[in-house]
Amino acid sequence: MAEGKTSIKVIRYNEAGYEEFAPSTVDECFKDGFKGVTWINVEGLQDARLIEVIGQRLNLHPLLIEDIRNTELRPKIDEFDDYIFLIFKMLDLEAEEVTEEQVSLVLIDDTIVSFQERPGDVFDLLRERIRNGKGVVRRMGADYLAYALLDATVDEYFTVLEKIGDKIEALEGDLVDDPSPRVLQELHKARREMIALRRGVWPLRGVIDMLDRCGNPVIGEHMSIYFRDIYDHTVQIIDAVETNRDVVSSILDVYLTSVSNRMNEVMKFLTIIGTIFIPLSFIAGLYGMNFRFMPELEQVWGYPFALGMMVFTALAMLYYFRRKKWV
């Protein structure tokens, strides 16, 4: 459960005008006879009583009120005769850090009530468009607003995905320069982040598909193409996640093979050096023995002969290694 206090912000608009205020009571949020869309945004889930009051005002099922406060749920959609209840995950990218936040959405007549865990969201651009009357949003109903909220959320997914992609690319470079376990750990972490992202998008895809097909009267038929559009975006994200996972796997494979190859090269070189000198040292040791009667030691040609034997041995071994393609 997130910290902080619970506050409500209401945006009420239609093609003619626009109004934005922070109500002091729940009743203020609703205005009978208003022709237009009302968006009630609840920030913070601490005030259980307040959420319950809103829920009862909307006639929500008690389990849904529980769901709003249980921030561990998967994206889902619950349909009722006169309203639709949605849960999805909003990713927010602030200062290099990705935060996940659960958003619950109630779509009921011309009203949308959204519940967020914390203040701060990815909807500011949308609010700006409502304020300025840019785009079609002011001309459309609450179902379009629901679409716009989901669209903004999914767009942020793309941003996060791109960031993870960039991180993976950077890590690929790091791995070449400094193949430390830390980089490996980061790479695995990136893979896990992508899996988490996928786990958020995958059910969202189902939710949006259901929104498109549900035939609920709170969603107009002309919205189908819009939901189709977000649906395509979620599929695109899932694709991109899969591609990224493949890339990470490839990087790891190439890295492990390279490390192992390089290691093998080093060990082989060193072992060859060692192997060449071991017989030479043996010859030197041989003539370092202190037997009284070692005829070679007394000869003038003894020393050159030993040196020659060493050179010959070394060359013979090198020749053998080269013929075997070991050096």
Place this chain on the structure above:
Amino acid sequence: MAEGKTSIKVIRYNEAGYEEFAPSTVDECFKDGFKGVTWINVEGLQDARLIEVIGQRLNLHPLLIEDIRNTELRPKIDEFDDYIFLIFKMLDLEAEEVTEEQVSLVLIDDTIVSFQERPGDVFDLLRERIRNGKGVVRRMGADYLAYALLDATVDEYFTVLEKIGDKIEALEGDLVDDPSPRVLQELHKARREMIALRRGVWPLRGVIDMLDRCGNPVIGEHMSIYFRDIYDHTVQIIDAVETNRDVVSSILDVYLTSVSNRMNEVMKFLTIIGTIFIPLSFIAGLYGMNFRFMPELEQVWGYPFALGMMVFTALAMLYYFRRKKWV
């Protein structure tokens, strides 16, 4: 088959009142004309005769009576015209140890008969709620009680899952500090536990979905949203299990790569040390030979020259290694 003896406990309640007793005969469990919910809880499956009597009193199919005593079954649901038969697994976390227990449930009119392998269960909170009249349970029918029992069971799954998650995290730390095969074995054990958990939840998910869709008259239509809710919880557990499996795989991967990298570093260092000294030792051996005619040995500059040659060889090799980026 669990040990101990078989005992029956009956809880009978409606909105007005509440009654709890241990009947001495099977007939005492049932009371004609009672308006409310009867929950007959049979603990222990040793008394085959008693279970058969209860089964015949409820008019259960003989195969189901066998199923109740066969504790190796998968979660399943069998629907009949006038009753529903459920089997599911109850996990109980007591003193660090997870015990699995099979629960069979018969839902028939306003009566629920539950069969447990052992006394002791995860339903005490629910009993408390019935006794105190807290929550909606006293106002609802036997179908809600079935939901409440399943809900308590699935909630315990979350607890167990969390415990395994904690264990994995602890093992991750251990693996860094003390990468012994024991920790690896524990990690694999945790993975197997999660697979076992998944194997219990996966069919339960199907069972609950079926409960929701079956359209059997013993389950009211208003229960759909409740079963949907548990269904979502089971999906959440399956997701969490998948995530945990990924985490375990990642830990193992990073661990193995780290161990192998560290090992390689050590071996490379040691081999390089060896390789540098082997030619030096050879030079020393060379001038340790006992040939009578070795001109260098007689010279004043012989010893410094040999030392110089050694230093030069060592530096040349170090330079070569560094240029190759081996040190």
Place this chain on the structure above:
Amino acid sequence: MAEGKTSIKVIRYNEAGYEEFAPSTVDECFKDGFKGVTWINVEGLQDARLIEVIGQRLNLHPLLIEDIRNTELRPKIDEFDDYIFLIFKMLDLEAEEVTEEQVSLVLIDDTIVSFQERPGDVFDLLRERIRNGKGVVRRMGADYLAYALLDATVDEYFTVLEKIGDKIEALEGDLVDDPSPRVLQELHKARREMIALRRGVWPLRGVIDMLDRCGNPVIGEHMSIYFRDIYDHTVQIIDAVETNRDVVSSILDVYLTSVSNRMNEVMKFLTIIGTIFIPLSFIAGLYGMNFRFMPELEQVWGYPFALGMMVFTALAMLYYFRRKKWV
């Protein structure tokens, strides 16, 4: 094709009585007007002519007669207007050895004709129950007999599965004590056996599901719960096989990692020993050189100095290794 000769055994029973005999002609098997179940069991498939005669007497399709003698088929079910043809695999566990045998079953009115590859089967307990009139079998029709035959077959699968499980457990111990390739090979063999078992059960599961759903008049509606029951058993076997495969994989993983870890430990230790002595040997070699003018050699403190240098070098290296956590 199995060896031996083909023989026929007939069991004819109803609630009132029971009769068992070995007919000398095919016609003897059938008795018009008999009220009860006739089970004709053909052991051995060598006598192609005999099987053809039986097939023609039952009006079987020629392809089915071919199928009966082709013992390499997968479990399958072929439905016709007035009879059902089944093929499944019977495992028999005798003296530590698992033998697989194909059983073909024709269910036609009140008659079951079963064809086995060899004499000897897992149905003796069932025969005993028919003879003694124990259980419900004498009161039920031929469809129940078909169920009872399948049930006995599937029960034997559990026995085999348990045996493989025991073997795997024993191999896990062996692997720790004696990690020889033979144990690995046995472990892989056990895995293959389980895959083979799965390959037998998987289609059987479909066959039984089809039996349950086919709606063929030769199978009474009351049989549904019985077939459901075997179906659940087959699913349980498939689950157990999956679990066992996971166990084998885990064992292999832990084993390989342990072996590799232990090997690495050994190599590291030995290499460290080597690395410490190599510089010491070099120092010894240095002062083993025979140059006439080596001032140290002449000094009284020369030998203690060399020894001290060696001790210092060894300690310095040990200190370095310990700081690097290599020892």
Place this chain on the structure above:
Amino acid sequence: MAEGKTSIKVIRYNEAGYEEFAPSTVDECFKDGFKGVTWINVEGLQDARLIEVIGQRLNLHPLLIEDIRNTELRPKIDEFDDYIFLIFKMLDLEAEEVTEEQVSLVLIDDTIVSFQERPGDVFDLLRERIRNGKGVVRRMGADYLAYALLDATVDEYFTVLEKIGDKIEALEGDLVDDPSPRVLQELHKARREMIALRRGVWPLRGVIDMLDRCGNPVIGEHMSIYFRDIYDHTVQIIDAVETNRDVVSSILDVYLTSVSNRMNEVMKFLTIIGTIFIPLSFIAGLYGMNFRFMPELEQVWGYPFALGMMVFTALAMLYYFRRKKWV
């Protein structure tokens, strides 16, 4: 595209008689009013004009005529109102070499036109049966001929599969005797061949299933059981391919583990030998130093003492290694 020239062979038969000839024109192939089955077999696809003429005579869609000559297609079935067009792969095993050949089949009324890439096929047995009037083929229609052609093709698959299985078994032996990369390459090749085989059978399975279910008037209802039969065979082949792939994987696993284990054993033994002698050599080197003042050198007990120290060191190390279970 295969080489050679295109030739046509016609077999015309009914229950009464049989006729076989090589027509000189396309028109000769067809005979109005003939009561019986006509099988027109076109060998070689070089003569594009001829194939086009036949196609136009049969009123085939232009795309199908293209398909006949494009020998890279997957097995497929195209249904039309009055004819069925099939493509499948014929494997032919001649002199240790497997050749793949594409066969196109047009089934139209009582006529079958088959197109092969090359002369020579697996249908000779079938032709013999037509000539001799053995089996039911002469009594059945063109749909049965289509079945017989497919059946002969699938039977050849079994032969090829067996051959690959034998090769794998032989390679398993080779791998033990001579674990060279060549054997590994062959093993991987066998695995690829099996994958290729599977890729041919998998869509064929779908084709045959479609043939069974299509309900096209050119195929009689009594054919269902025959197509079911081939369908079962294709499933059997797919099963066998899967089993073989598992076997290959197992062989590779066991092999790699064995090689690695054996290598490790060797390296450990050699390193232990080395490690025991390194300190001994150091002791020898120590007393090979030429310091003037080394008291031990002057003592009578010096040499035995040094030898004793060596023996003690060696034994102590052996004891240590044995306690650690390294030797």
Place this chain on the structure above:
Amino acid sequence: MAEGKTSIKVIRYNEAGYEEFAPSTVDECFKDGFKGVTWINVEGLQDARLIEVIGQRLNLHPLLIEDIRNTELRPKIDEFDDYIFLIFKMLDLEAEEVTEEQVSLVLIDDTIVSFQERPGDVFDLLRERIRNGKGVVRRMGADYLAYALLDATVDEYFTVLEKIGDKIEALEGDLVDDPSPRVLQELHKARREMIALRRGVWPLRGVIDMLDRCGNPVIGEHMSIYFRDIYDHTVQIIDAVETNRDVVSSILDVYLTSVSNRMNEVMKFLTIIGTIFIPLSFIAGLYGMNFRFMPELEQVWGYPFALGMMVFTALAMLYYFRRKKWV
């Protein structure tokens, strides 16, 4: 977003004639009352205004106009009452480099409007066929033109696939000659390219299937067999991609095993050489000790005895190694 400027080319044709021109205004593209097919090809997506004008002229949904300019989309099909909107990827192979380009296609009555990212495409052969009146294209409608465009695109996929296949084959050779990390990286890159290709074809397969089944009036029923044909081609490409991935995996496996085997061989040989000489050097060191009282040193047979001991030790070790099959 690709660079350059946006240009329009119009081809208008029917069975009688053919006309090709670059219009200066959007209105020029359309000609009321023309009996025939109009293909409007827009090259370059920079001019957002122009694309919007075209979209509005065709009455396209605003989201589709956005889609045309968003070149990161997956292949998809959007169906409307009176038009079909397609997006697919065109691969173009120019000078060894594969470029991917998104093509959007609007099929509306007798008009096709195609949008490409860049000038230059794979449709030149098709244009030639329209100009010359070769093939059936001039006699068919706009639906056939859509098919022809998709067909040309898919044909180019085959070309690209072949190129990647060739590259893999070349890399297989390189890997044997020069097993450098670069080749590994290239191999992994080829695998990624194939995955990318698959990711383009997989949804295209669904798109074409949908085109075939959609029943939209803008597509004639006679087109079914044509779309079926491209569908088969996409499946073929997916198959080929899978095969190629298997090949790459096999190459990598064989390569890694070979490298590791070869490395092991080298290390074993070198270690054996070392192990044989280490005891010999020890013997030499032994008799290099300077003890005054070493009886062997004084004997005439001392030196030959030491040499003999060395030869014996070497032979004994070789014999032992050979018996263990290490050499």
